[in-house]
Structure formats: structure tokens, C-alpha cells
Amino acid sequence: MNNSKKDVIVIGAGPVGLFLARELVRHGRSVLLVEKKDGQSAHSKALAVMPRTLEVFEMAGIAQPFLDAAHIVTKAALLDGNERLGELPIEPSLSRYPYVAMIPQDVSEALLLAELRRSGGEVNYATEALAVEQTADAVNVHLRSGGADYWVSAAYLVGTDGAHSVVRHALGLEFEGGSYAAAFVLADIETTGELPADEMQLCPHAAGALACFPMSASRRRIVAMVDAEPEGGPDLAFVQHLLDTRGLAKLRASRLIWGSNFKIHHRQASSMRSGRAFLAGDAAHIHSPFGAQGMNTGLQDAWNLAWKLRLALAGLATPELLDSYASERHAAAERVIRLTDTITKAMASRNRLAQAIRKRAIPILTHLDWFKRVFVDTLTELSVGYPHSPIVQGEGQRATDEPLAEGAHLYQCLGAGFVLLAPPIAPLLDEVAARFSAVVSRKAHLGADGICLVRPDGYVAFESASATARDARLLEQVLRKQVRLPNAAALA
Numbered sequence: 001m002n003n004s005k006k007d008v009i010v011i012g013a014g015p016v017g018l019f020l021a022r023e024l025v026r027h028g029r030s031v032l033l034v035e036k037k038d039g040q041s042a043h044s045k046a047l048a049v050m051p052r053t054l055e056v057f058e059m060a061g062i063a064q065p066f067l068d069a070a071h072i073v074t075k076a077a078l079l080d081g082n083e084r085l086g087e088l089p090i091e092p093s094l095s096r097y098p099y100v101a102m103i104p105q106d107v108s109e110a111l112l113l114a115e116l117r118r119s120g121g122e123v124n125y126a127t128e129a130l131a132v133e134q135t136a137d138a139v140n141v142h143l144r145s146g147g148a149d150y151w152v153s154a155a156y157l158v159g160t161d162g163a164h165s166v167v168r169h170a171l172g173l174e175f176e177g178g179s180y181a182a183a184f185v186l187a188d189i190e191t192t193g194e195l196p197a198d199e200m201q202l203c204p205h206a207a208g209a210l211a212c213f214p215m216s217a218s219r220r221r222i223v224a225m226v227d228a229e230p231e232g233g234p235d236l237a238f239v240q241h242l243l244d245t246r247g248l249a250k251l252r253a254s255r256l257i258w259g260s261n262f263k264i265h266h267r268q269a270s271s272m273r274s275g276r277a278f279l280a281g282d283a284a285h286i287h288s289p290f291g292a293q294g295m296n297t298g299l300q301d302a303w304n305l306a307w308k309l310r311l312a313l314a315g316l317a318t319p320e321l322l323d324s325y326a327s328e329r330h331a332a333a334e335r336v337i338r339l340t341d342t343i344t345k346a347m348a349s350r351n352r353l354a355q356a357i358r359k360r361a362i363p364i365l366t367h368l369d370w371f372k373r374v375f376v377d378t379l380t381e382l383s384v385g386y387p388h389s390p391i392v393q394g395e396g397q398r399a400t401d402e403p404l405a406e407g408a409h410l411y412q413c414l415g416a417g418f419v420l421l422a423p424p425i426a427p428l429l430d431e432v433a434a435r436f437s438a439v440v441s442r443k444a445h446l447g448a449d450g451i452c453l454v455r456p457d458g459y460v461a462f463e464s465a466s467a468t469a470r471d472a473r474l475l476e477q478v479l480r481k482q483v484r485l486p487n488a489a490a491l492a
């Protein structure tokens with residue numbers, strides 16, 4: 001391992017660490033990514049890759065291999081025994097990805113690793129982080145590898161080392177929250193039988209909720225609440241019994257691929273930043289798997305942080321820009337914890353009154369257009385935004401993809417710098433764009449008189465229906481909140 005000082009040390013090569021490292025390396029930053037295991041996990045854990053994650057992958061230029069590997073699911077059915085209580089089509093507004101892409105986590109990790117290597121990066125396996133220390137201008141990490149102990153230094157550190165994060169402990173950050181009392185089993189099975197392969201089935205049964213996710217035409221992921229954990233995990237007969245008694249008797253389990261018992265916790269780190277060290281992914285937040293948000297939320301942490309670290313390393317970030325990572329993503333994760341808690345309670349409650357309410361409410365709610373729209377946009381993470389962020393003006397909402405002049409579209413131009421969408425002729429805006437040309441590219445706003453500044457991660461930093469001198473001043477103020485120019489004094 002080359003121990004010269006790196007730009008960033010990333011601890012933990014799960015999906016979040018791999019994606020973050022790749023986003024830094026492809027823009028020329030030196031990264032040391034260490035992983036205590038000998039290789040990637042072989043488990044299928046996180047299955048559902050949400051539309052917003054696919055959009056993020058598109059902006060990062062890596063969507064296609066994920067789409068090639070995906071099994072597409074377009075709706076969720078809610079069943080009570082043989083009765084179909086309702087159906088939720090996954091039809092999010094204004095996305096090129098109106099579906100959930102089912103991709104086992106080991107496959108997602110292999111794809112992210114391949115993209116990291118293609119960009120010139122690598123994982124240092126069998127290397128464990130033991131301790132972290134910080135000074136004013138560096139962060140130092142104590143590593144152990146092959147029986148040798150040594151320290152490495154970098155300008156920044158990111159702990160993507162999972163729920164038991166050593167980095168979080170070393171930073172003295174609390175992991176506040178609790179656990180759900182219920183026990184759960186998970187099983188990936190080969191099946192025969194007649195169930196649509198483009199639909200997930202959710203069965204909020206009196207004996208405990210069961211969910212069935214298609215992984216391919218014949219493979220299914222079963223997750224179910226159980227009274228007592230089967231010793232050593234569920235076997236094939238146990239899974240078939242669950243299917244027979246919870247409303248999916250049509251499905252025959254023919255082979256168990258992977259089975260596990262698990263408990264659910266909901267916790268959040270008190271902060272996602274301490275000095276030069278950051279937390280992302282499960283190291284910063286864990287929650288119920290109802291809603292399949294975990295890996296998706298972590299990948300969005302990485303996406304939010306990568307461009308801010310790149311600007312900081314280039315000497316172009318204001319202190320507020322790096323601070324905004326913790327405030328924006330802490331708030332986003334808090335919303336995810338609330339959402340998954342609500343879904344868990346609604347689906348898993350075995351209280352008789354709750355069951356009766358659920359049975360009446362589901363058919364009503366799944367017929368309400370506004371409910372379907374809000375629920376699906378939330379679940380698909382397309383409604384994630386940064387409304388109270390100190391570095392944006394307005395709602396900080398996701399910018400939808402749109403065609404630009406010269407045949408390109410917006411998402412193809414994001415990932416690296418800001419995009420300023422403005423009328424083709426607007427000299428005052430051209431002056432602002434020219435001053436910030438190190439980080440802003442100017443594009444013609446087709447068919448619109450106003451302006452829109454889109455951040456490198458695809459969120460709107462500033463928007464106005466007009467393009468006056470006042471708008472140009474406001475635009476400059478927003479940019480100066482985040483970007484420090486080498487000749488900033490001259491801008492006053």
C-alpha cells in the first residue's frame with residue numbers, strides 16, 4: 001500500500017464506500033479505501049434500487065450496468081389471505097425510471113467495484129481501521145493489515161463502515177434510537193407457482209406481516225415477522241409454512257438459497273460530521289427495512305458528499321458547503337427513519353383494532369391519486385430535497401431531467417459541476433457564469449425565460465422566473481455561499 005498522504009481515506013467497502021471512492025477517484029482525487037474483510041460480501045441483502053438512485057447513477061455515468069442486471073418491478077399488491085385489498089402502481093412523476101430495480105446487493109457491490117477499478121481506484125482488503133485522530137489540517141487513521149500496525153494521513157476521512165462504525169465511536173458521536181421487539185426471518189428462494197414477477201406482494205397478516213419481492217421470474221425474497229426465531233435460520237419447510245398460512249399459498253418454495261433471522265433497529269448518529277471526518281450510510285443511520293430505503297439512502301449520502309469534498313480539496317468550497325453535508329443528509333435520514341417507522345407499524349401491527357382499520361383503509365388509500373403520488377414519490381426517494389439547507393435558496397428540490405440544446409439532456413451534464421440554465425441571451429448572467437467558470441457550466445434554458453442553477457448532485461440551488469439584474473445578484477449570492485473563488489475579494 002502506498003502510504004503517502006491521501007486526499008481522502010474511506011473506511012469500509014460496502015456499497016456506500018465503493019460509490020463514494022469511485023466518485024472521488026474519477027475526478028482525480030487520491031483515495032485510500034480500506035476494508036477489513038478479504039473481499040466483498042456474498043449476501044443479497046439490499047435488493048431494491050430506487051428510481052432516484054438510478055437517476056443518481058445516470059448522473060454518475062454508471063446506470064446502464066445496473067439496468068442490465070435489474071429485475072423490474074412496477075407495482076405492489078396488498079393482500080389479505082386470498083383477498084386483494086389494493087394495488088400501488090410504481091408510477092413516479094417525471095422520472096425516466098418508473099419502476100423499482102431489483103438487484104441483489106452482492107451484484108450491486110460487484111458493479112460498483114468494477115466502476116471504481118475502471119476509474120483507477122482499488123480496495124485495500126484485509127485492512128482494519130482501529131482508531132482515528134485529527135489535527136487542524138489532517139486526519140490520521142490507525143490501520144492493521146497483515147499483522148502490521150501503522151498510521152496513514154489524509155485531508156479528510158469518511159466512515160462508511162456500517163452500523164458498528166469504528167469511526168463513529170472514535171469521533172465520540174452518539175447513535176441514538178432503539179429497537180423493535182418483533183423477530184423477523186428473511187429467505188431467498190427458488191419458486192414455482194403463479195404469482196406475477198413484476199409485482200411485490202405485501203401481506204399484513206394477523207399472524208404477522210409477510211412481504212414477497214421478485215428477484216427474477218422464479219426467485220423470490222421472503223421477509224416475515226415471526227413469533228420465535230427458528231434456530232439456525234429458516235429452512236425450506238418453515239418458509240413454505242409461512243407462505244401457506246399468510247396468503248401466498250400459490251407459491252411453492254423449491255430451494256432455499258439464503259436464509260437468516262434478524263431484528264430491526266432504528267438509530268441515527270447525533271451528527272454526520274466532526275471536523276475533517278464524516279459519516280455516511282449505515283454508519284450514520286439504520287432503520288427498518290420496510291420501505292427498502294437503507295442502501296439507497298447511504299448512496300445518496302455519498303452522492304451529496306462527493307462533490308462537496310472535491311470542491312473543498314480544490315480549495316473552492318466555503319466552510320458552509322462542507323457543513324451543509326451534515327445538515328442536509330441528517331435531515332433526509334431523519335425523514336427516512338420516520339417513514340420506515342410508520343410503514344413498519346402500519347404493516348406489522350398485530351393488534352385486532354389496527355388490523356380492522358388497516359383492512360378498511362388500504363382499499364380507500366390505494367384509490368386516492370394524491371396518496372399514491374405522495375407515497376410513491378416518497379418511497380422512490382424522488383421527493384428527497386433540501387428545503388431548509390443554508391446553501392440553497394428555495395425548496396432545494398430535485399431537478400428533473402430535461403432536454404438541452406445540442407441534443408444533450410441535463411443529467412448528462414451533472415455530476416461534476418453546477419449547471420446554470422438561462423435564456424440564450426443574458427449578458428449579466430454570462431458575467432456571473434464566467435466568474436464561476438471553474439465550477440459552473442452555462443446552458444441555454446430551452447423555452448424558458450427564467451433561470452435555474454442546478455447543483456452537481458441534481459438539486460436546485462436557485463430558481464427564478466425572470467433573468468433581471470436583481471436575479472443575477474441573487475444567483476451570485478447563492479453561488480458565493482458555496483463556492484470560494486481564488487479572486488473572491490475582487491467580487492465584492
Ligand SMILES: Cc1cc2nc3c(=O)[nH]c(=O)nc-3n(C[C@H](O)[C@H](O)[C@H](O)COP(=O)(O)OP(=O)(O)OC[C@H]3O[C@@H](n4cnc5c(N)ncnc54)[C@H](O)[C@@H]3O)c2cc1C
Binds near residue numbers: 105262280281
Ligand atoms: C437482510 C437485509 C435486507 C436489506 N434490504 C434492503 C433493501 O431492500 N434496500 C435497501 O436500500 N437497503 C436494504 N438493506 C440495508 C443495506 O444492506 C444497508 O443499508 C447497506 O449495506 C449499507 O451500506 P454501507 O456501505 O453503509 O454499509 P455496509 O454494507 O455495512 O458496509 C460497511 C463495510 O465496512 C466494513 N468495515 C466495518 N468496520 C471496519 C473497519 N473498522 N475497518 C475496515 N472496514 C470496516 C465492513 O466489513 C463492511 O464491508 C438490507 C439489509 C439487510 C441486512
